Amino acid sequence: xxxxxxxxxxxxxxxxxxxxHRQTRCPASKLRQAVANVLSTEGxxxxxxxxxxxxxxxxxxxxxxxxxxxxxxxxxxxxxTPGRRVYVGSGDIRPVRNGLGMSVIxxxxxxxCDRDARExxxxxxxxxxxx
Numbered sequence: 736x737x738x739x740x741x742x743x744x745x746x747x748x749x750x751x752x753x754x755x756h757r758q759t760r761c762p763a764s765k766l767r768q769a770v771a772n773v774l775s776t777e778g779x780x781x782x783x784x785x786x787x788x789x790x791x792x793x794x795x796x797x798x799x800x801x802x803x804x805x806x807x808x809x810x811x812x813x814x815x816t817p818g819r820r821v822y823v824g825s826g827d828i829r830p831v832r833n834g835l836g837m838s839v840i841x842x843x844x845x846x847x848c849d850r851d852a853r854e855x856x857x858x859x860x861x862x863x864x865x866x
Contacts, residue, residue, distance in 0.1 A: 752806035836866025
C-alpha cells in the first residue's frame with residue numbers, strides 16, 4: 736500500500752534522470768497529472784501522456800536533458816507530507832533558489848507554480864520544490 740503517491744512520482748522522476756532514462760511511468764491520478772503538467776509547462780520535464788484506461792491508466796513522463804546531457808532537474812523534493820501538511824498564504828510564498836526553481840502549490844483554483852499563485856493572490860498547500 737502506497738501512503739504518499741506524489742512522493743512516489745517525484746522519486747520516479749529523480750531516479751529516471753539519474754539513470755539517464757528517456758521516460759518513466761507511474762500510476763495515473765488527477766493530482767499526479769496536474770503536478771506533472773505544471774512541471775512540463777515550466778520546462779522541468781518533457782511531455783506528459785496518459786496510457787491505458789480505467790484502473791490500468793499510467794502517466795508517461797518524458798525526462799528532459801540539456802544540450803550538454805545534464806538532466807534539467809537538479810533536485811526535486813516533497814515539502815508537504817501526509818504526516819505534516821505545509822500551507823502558505825499568498826504573501827508567504829517564497830521564491831525557490833532566488834527564482835531559479837519553483838514550488839508546486841495546490842490551491843483552490845487548482846495546482847499551479849508559485850509564480851502563478853503569487854500573481855493570483857492565493858495560497859495553498861506546498862506540494863514540492865524543484866530546481
